Amino acid sequence: MKYKSVLTAAVLAAAFGVVAPADSWARPAAKGAPALAPLPDVNIPYTKFVLPNGLTVIVHEDRKAPIVAVNVWYHVGSKDEPQGRTGFAHLFEHLMFNGSENADEDWFKALEQVGATDLNGTTNTDRTNYFQNVPTAALDQVLWLEADRMGRLLGAVTQAKLDEQRGVVQNEKREGDNEPYAVAWDLITTNTYRQDHPYGHTVIGSMEDLDAAKLEDVHAWFKKYYGPANATLVLAGDISPAEARKKVEAYFGDLPSGPPVPRQTAWPAKRTGEQRATAQDRVPQPRLYKVWNVPEAGAADTDYLALLSDVLASDKSARLYERFVLKEQTATSVSAYVSEGELGSTFGIVVTVKPGGDIDAVEKAVDAELAKLLKEGPTEAELARIKTSRVDGFIRGVERIGGFGGKSDLLAQSQVFHGSPDAWKQSLNRYRGASVADLKAAGNRWLTDGVFSLQITPFTARETGSAAAPPRPAVGQIAAPVFDSYQRAKLTNGVDVVFARRTAVPTIDLTLIMPTTSSSRTGLAGMTLDMMDEGTATRDTIAISREQTELGAQISTTGGMLYNYASLSALAPRLEPSLDLFVDILRNPAFREADIDRLKKLRIASLKQSRQQPNAMANRVLFPRVYGVDHPYGRLITEQTIDALNRDALTAYHQQWIKPQGATLVVVGDTTLEQILPLLEKRFGTWTAAPPPARAEIPPAAPKPGVYLIDKPGAVQSVLTAAFPMAPRVEAEQPATEVMNNTFGGAFVSRLNMNLREDKHWSYGAFSFVNGSIGPRAFVASTSVQTDKTGPSLVEMKKEFADIVGSRPVTASELAKSQDDLVRSLPGFWETASAVSSSLGQIVTLGLPADHFTTYPKRVRDVTAAEATAAARKAIHPDQAVWVIVGDRAKIEKEVRAAGLGSVTVVDADGNPVP
Structure with missing residues (x-):
């Protein structure tokens, strides 16, 4: 259960249904370039x-x-x-x-x-x-x-x-x-x-x-x-x-109506003058917030201000990001948003200043950028681009029937706040017809006065009665889950193609999966893949970002330990130009020195942030202790490893591992295999290179059991994480492992969560999972608990581990519950094209049989309680646990040591022992 008080611009775009008719918003062609196809139409009949x-x-x-x-x-x-x-x-x-x-x-x-x-x-x-x-x-x-x-x-x-x-x-x-x-x-x-x-x-x-x-x-x-x-x-x-x-x-039908409820009318509470505040926090970087009160959701000016926020900070080509993160590099992140409410909304700008940066100078420059935008308005090209972006976000959001931003959510929001399920069309019409003058006028009405400015700076001080209910209906016969049928093909250069058709929304998702191996230089794969969309031989960072937004395409490149991934999600009518951009990023990265230097600074800033975030702090210490500090899965990224990366290393890695040999293209979306194969052959089929080297064998884990305590002064909660080394995946045993995890901590109604959250209410949630897929794995359980319950919670976690492998094995009722949960939830998990793509990717990367997901339900149903308990005994060895605890050392160290978990070592956020 979550409380939501601030919505991002992306969420709001989905929530308010930015839809374009089929004949609108086709971008004018650049000189000599073909015109883009119109954006597709989407409707939600009700x-x-x-x-x-x-x-x-x-x-x-x-x-x-x-x-x-x-x-x-x-x-x-x-x-x-x-x-x-x-x-x-x-x-x-x-x-x-x-x-x-x-x-x-x-x-x-x-x-x-x-x-x-x-x-x-x-x-x-x-x-x-x-x-x-x-x-x-x-x-x-x-x-x-x-x-x-x-x-x-x-x-x-x-x-x-x-x-x-x-x-x-x-x-x-x-x-x-x-x-x-x-x-x-x-x-x-x-x-x-x-x-x-x-x-x-x-x-x-x-x-x-x-x-x-x-x-x-x-x-x-x-x-x-x-x-x-x-x-x-x-x-x-x-x-x-x-x-x-x-x-x-x-x-x-028989429920009583309830009394009439009075309603407060709109109350935007527009302010005058400037109000300022400063605060310190245990953070590595200064952060600037600027906030204005603006009209309620559904007001014309609110829609125009939402578009104006996109001009400032929606992608890398947006004004604030381009200036402060790309060019001047005085900030590591920027955002702008309208958080909409029934009575009034807020317009906000958030800028995270680089470590040691001058927040006052950045604020002055932000004010200047906003003043310029309010004086001149956005350009026509900017306005066209952000319209496309909002349409694209909506199309993707309404593929889902439920959840945040899905169709049921949109219909309910429109009805509750605006009196009609299709009220989102009012905002749509404003987006479609918005002019530069509209955005400029709205901005000047609301953003020239009444700002609240907040600066957060690092804290560096040293410290020590109704009608009777009808009978409860039984659940009918739930149909067995059916995975999407899919086809296979091969391009002339050997690239495998796995294709599944999905027509719910007019999008096509492609993922190129390329095998790799662990690099001796920590972070090399990740840095190389991150750099690929920062510039090509013919496009720079801003051009790539701008073109993606104009196309309504989403491109990502991710470096991994065993596989690298490059993904494209395109609007079906604009697939070909989106593919052209995707292939350029894949094959022709420029690796410009200036971009490398900028990205390294951003990664170092992110690293410093992670040393203040409790769960990230725990993970930085946990996995090197589970696998070993020299193990590919345990290597720690530091400022030194980031600094060591250079253009020669990135170029060499790209030449060695980003290639079609051994790769698989997973395609899911609104097309047919016959239609898309020629398009793929044209762009990928002619791509040839020498085969990649053989993948290095993944060594076994070299764990160091014990208790590792990380001090976070002033923390109001403690993060408690325990991990146990596990053997590599054995497919025949995997269903039993999944049933066991679901019983122990993988579901809301699991032993660990029901104990610490529902029974003791010491935590907001406790969970477990199996980390890793190929090679050595780990069984991990984690929670955050109130500081004064740190010791008792550790004792309860220790007891739960001992119980499931000893005196309280998996019961028949727990087995049935977990089997039902794992099997009956599959249709819901496979609702979207991206989810189907992810499952097909598992078949590729794990080398699973082609009918893996067809036979999966029966294999789960065949698991016995004894097999689930045996899986627990293979995963959980209480005497081999690696415990990582993050909290206020002064308040919790005594009870951590008294919990009887093993020897306690106090370490910093990089795992180095401290006094």
């Missing part, structure tokens, strides 16, 4: 009806997969909280997951058993929503569950549950507060809105108000805001409107 009790229901039929998105929005958020009860809306959201009168069990337990995916709930200033994608056969039961908690919740809410979820939420708050720069959001909230404004406090609230929440507050809140008349239900997916109406009337 049926809307309202029950007599006021429940608004929206249905969108999408038969591409046997799943249905169930998305319930309640029109209540933190803005509705009474004084002294900040954070209550979010706390109540958590309580809604703890069972209702006729289903008094954890929501995740019920939903994971039926294979739900995209399962969560969120709260922001204006609404609370609950969502999940479920197999069609489970829809009746999920609707019954949603109706039961909408109409029959209070009888199941006890003081014990309130205390439990209060603890969970407080640990969620601590987890957020433990992150670098976290202090900024409280300061921005309290300085941009007065205390009497509905937005004058954070969504998650204060610790004191959370402590003050009483059971009678829960009852009053539920009765006031959680009736059907204040709710919108969206069903999207494998269902017709007629089927939906019949089911919804059966399960929700």
